[in-house]
Amino acid sequence: MRCNYCERRCRIASGETGFCRMYTVSQGVITERFPHRWSACGTSRMEAFPFYHVFPGSRSLAIGTTSCNFRCRYCSNAYIAKEDPESQQERMYHLAPREVVAMAKKMSCRTIVFNVNEPTVSLPSLMDLAAEAKAAGIPMGCLTNGFMTAESTELMASIFSFFNVSLKGISKTFGREYIGASSLRPVLRNIERLAGIRHVEVTTPVIEGANDTEIDAIADFLGSVDPEIPWHVFRLLPEDEMRDRDYPSIEAIDAALRSARERLPYLYFHNFVGSDWVNTACPACGTVAIERFSLGCGGDKLNRVLGGEGQCPGCGRAIRLFTHSPHAGDEGAVRTWT
Amino acid sequence: MDIAIVDARGWQNTLDLETGEKASVSGPAVEIVQGVLRRHPYPGDMDRGSNRWVSDTAIDLIEAYNPRFVFLTYAAQYFAGRYVPMTGEERSRMIADAFLEAQRFVDRTGFAAIAVGTGNMTPRKGAIDATAIDGLAICTHWSTRYAGLYDPSPADLALLRSHPHIESIVPREEVMTLFGGTPGQAARVPQYLMLAREGYTFKTAGVLMKTPVMIPSVNSAIPLYAPGRTVEAITGIRAILEEELAEKNVALIFMEGVGCDEFAWPFTPCRNGTRWWHYEPSEAQYLTISSGRHRFLDYPTGYKDFEEEDASKLYPFSGYFKAIPEDTFGSHFPGRSISVGNKSMFMHMVAGADISIECFARNLYNQGTMAVIHRQDKI
Numbered sequence: 001m002r003c004n005y006c007e008r009r010c011r012i013a014s015g016e017t018g019f020c021r022m023y024t025v026s027q028g029v030i031t032e033r034f035p036h037r038w039s040a041c042g043t044s045r046m047e048a049f050p051f052y053h054v055f056p057g058s059r060s061l062a063i064g065t066t067s068c069n070f071r072c073r074y075c076s077n078a079y080i081a082k083e084d085p086e087s088q089q090e091r092m093y094h095l096a097p098r099e100v101v102a103m104a105k106k107m108s109c110r111t112i113v114f115n116v117n118e119p120t121v122s123l124p125s126l127m128d129l130a131a132e133a134k135a136a137g138i139p140m141g142c143l144t145n146g147f148m149t150a151e152s153t154e155l156m157a158s159i160f161s162f163f164n165v166s167l168k169g170i171s172k173t174f175g176r177e178y179i180g181a182s183s184l185r186p187v188l189r190n191i192e193r194l195a196g197i198r199h200v201e202v203t204t205p206v207i208e209g210a211n212d213t214e215i216d217a218i219a220d221f222l223g224s225v226d227p228e229i230p231w232h233v234f235r236l237l238p239e240d241e242m243r244d245r246d247y248p249s250i251e252a253i254d255a256a257l258r259s260a261r262e263r264l265p266y267l268y269f270h271n272f273v274g275s276d277w278v279n280t281a282c283p284a285c286g287t288v289a290i291e292r293f294s295l296g297c298g299g300d301k302l303n304r305v306l307g308g309e310g311q312c313p314g315c316g317r318a319i320r321l322f323t324h325s326p327h328a329g330d331e332g333a334v335r336t337w338t
Numbered sequence: 339m340d341i342a343i344v345d346a347r348g349w350q351n352t353l354d355l356e357t358g359e360k361a362s363v364s365g366p367a368v369e370i371v372q373g374v375l376r377r378h379p380y381p382g383d384m385d386r387g388s389n390r391w392v393s394d395t396a397i398d399l400i401e402a403y404n405p406r407f408v409f410l411t412y413a414a415q416y417f418a419g420r421y422v423p424m425t426g427e428e429r430s431r432m433i434a435d436a437f438l439e440a441q442r443f444v445d446r447t448g449f450a451a452i453a454v455g456t457g458n459m460t461p462r463k464g465a466i467d468a469t470a471i472d473g474l475a476i477c478t479h480w481s482t483r484y485a486g487l488y489d490p491s492p493a494d495l496a497l498l499r500s501h502p503h504i505e506s507i508v509p510r511e512e513v514m515t516l517f518g519g520t521p522g523q524a525a526r527v528p529q530y531l532m533l534a535r536e537g538y539t540f541k542t543a544g545v546l547m548k549t550p551v552m553i554p555s556v557n558s559a560i561p562l563y564a565p566g567r568t569v570e571a572i573t574g575i576r577a578i579l580e581e582e583l584a585e586k587n588v589a590l591i592f593m594e595g596v597g598c599d600e601f602a603w604p605f606t607p608c609r610n611g612t613r614w615w616h617y618e619p620s621e622a623q624y625l626t627i628s629s630g631r632h633r634f635l636d637y638p639t640g641y642k643d644f645e646e647e648d649a650s651k652l653y654p655f656s657g658y659f660k661a662i663p664e665d666t667f668g669s670h671f672p673g674r675s676i677s678v679g680n681k682s683m684f685m686h687m688v689a690g691a692d693i694s695i696e697c698f699a700r701n702l703y704n705q706g707t708m709a710v711i712h713r714q715d716k717i
């Protein structure tokens with residue numbers, strides 16, 4: 001049987017598993033192996049994920065599961081994303097959707113964000129959770145590698161109100177050598193689709209000598225989709241199989257971003273302490289509208305929002321912000337897989 | 339102004355420690371620190387060279403600043419022992435290496451060492467799942483033995499009190515009776531403090547997925563190396579420092595994750611807490627040693643630290659610290675002082691030394707190094 005959750009479209013025999021080891025075939029149906037088991041369940045600031053344009057400064061319940069459908073050579077969560085998920089189950093939180101939502105409420109979280117690994121490998125659990133969260137008025141967001149099928153993209157758009165899609169590169173060579181994916185075109189397709197219907201931010205970790213030459217091509221692509229997409233360019237920390245590499249040069253990446261900055265007003269460069277490129281400036285007049293501070297690796301924080309929320313303090317122009325209830329302007333139902 | 343100099347490898351920034359804003363400051367202390375940071379990139383918490391980095395950095399800083407008091411933490415064996423399964427022989431070798439590194443520092447600098455092991459480690463036997471309760475349980479600061487409990491239902495209390503791996507559940511009032519403190523401090527203390535039996539950890543919201551293989555034992559006593567001297571409890575170590583410093587240069591050395599069972603130098607045990615409370619290797623333990631009085635209440639284990647994490651929080655580089663703690667040893671010592679360590683980003687708060695250099699790592703992700711200059715006026 002074929003699994004159609006992501007573009008690997010694994011063929012799975014009864015009782016076997018696909019590439020991510022998170023689905024099997026049971027009674028002729030693709031089935032999640034470890035439903036409602038979570039590798040994380042704790043609070044985080046919105047800026048730390050990063051979401052710079054979603055409920056600034058708010059607290060979120062950060063959740064995740066295990067495994068991934070990519071095999072990036074520089075994974076920062078390899079101990080969760082690459083290990084056999086079966087071996088990790090004893091350590092997981094066993095929480096029903098009602099209990100996850102209750103946890104979010106007890107800790108006064110404005111949103112729930114799936115951020116540890118790839119949500120595509122746990123979609124049935126996330127559908128259940130979204131139904132419960134939606135009933136409680138809690139919007140959900142996620143970090144994703146964007147490699148899901150078009151059908152899954154629609155499903156995820158019914159689950160999540162906001163996305164941060166990791167666009168790691170564009171070329172076939174980069175996808176093959178660093179990600180273990182034959183093509184990254186589906187990611188581009190899904191960004192285009194999601195940007196039309198949901199709040200989307202994009203993150204690109206830059207590795208010198210690997211994808212730094214693709215910065216302009218990525219910027220062109222994002223500009224063609226929506227020039228106001230917030231784009232987070234990360235200085236990659238040498239981790240996992242690439243831990244012996246040098247730390248990328250901040251000056252060199254900054255220089256490579258110069259032309260992109262002219263086209264994309266919400267371009268940020270961070271993932272290192274004290275970054276100078278984490279504030280939001282008005283696309284029209286350049287006045288700083290939101291000030292942040294970067295502590296590197298998952299430690300960014302809001303300093304202050306200047307002027308009215310979602311408005312430039314200089315000229316009054318709208319600053320893009322997602323501050324809605326779940327799926328504002330949409331019928332709101334979580335789709336079911338067909 | 340207290341200055342933070344952060345070195346993210348090839349990217350150095352000078353900032354105001356309190357606000358995180360960029361600061362334009364110069365002077366001999368700043369120049370010394372910038373040079374030392376540039377010469378000593380941090381190899382990472384789990385790297386074999388991590389403890390060597392502590393000695394090398396401290397030696398370099400001593401040559402430039404010429405302090406009389408040095409506060410050092412060697413923590414590589416704590417991180418590795420916590421997460422990497424190893425045989426007894428491998429563990430012994432690792433701890434012996436840590437002591438060799440401390441000895442190299444002492445031999446090279448001639449400082450008189452006073453050394454503390456922060457406590458034995460023990461294999462983790464299992465977890466106490468306190469997630470699916472009506473109330474809220476919280477573990478903080480890498481704590482494994484203690485957790486805070488808020489708004490428990492009668493059913494929660496009955497369930498947790500009968501749990502075979504929970505030693506006791508102490509109400510806030512009893513905690514306050516033990517430590518004293520102000521009503522303001524009481525507000526931060528959890529409604530109940532839960533104590534796990536040795537070898538068990540709490541599993542609550544916010545616990546990291548990286549499950550430890552070894553956790554701190556219930557250490558009622560920890561080892562103190564202070565030739566010719568003994569103290570009854572860790573609160574007495576400060577007095578020894580004061581007396582020794584009257585005659586010689588002194589290095590207070592913390593050997594993280596090493597207790598009376600494995601301490602390589604001759605030692606006397608000293609009490610590591612008060613009544614039922616025993617410190618885990620933590621900021622509270624350091625602060626207690628540094629200030630000479632119990633400091634559980636400053637940031638009590640199991641408090642709702644996430645509620646204080648808003649845009650208005652000061653000291654962004656100092657974890658959950660919201661202010662510079664009072665009465666630290668370094669802040670009272672009139673001579674020059676430094677601290678260097680690879681435990682985490684709180685040395686500059688607990689030691690109170692004129693200059694601190696520490697690794698800038700978040701949950702073992704190596705971001706670089708940070709120095710804090712509290713005093714520029716002693717040069």
Ligand code: SF4
Pocket residue numbers: 003004005006007008009010017018019020021022023068069120121
């Ligand atoms: S979600 Fe997993 S099993 Fe399904 S196609 Fe992708 S990698 Fe294969």
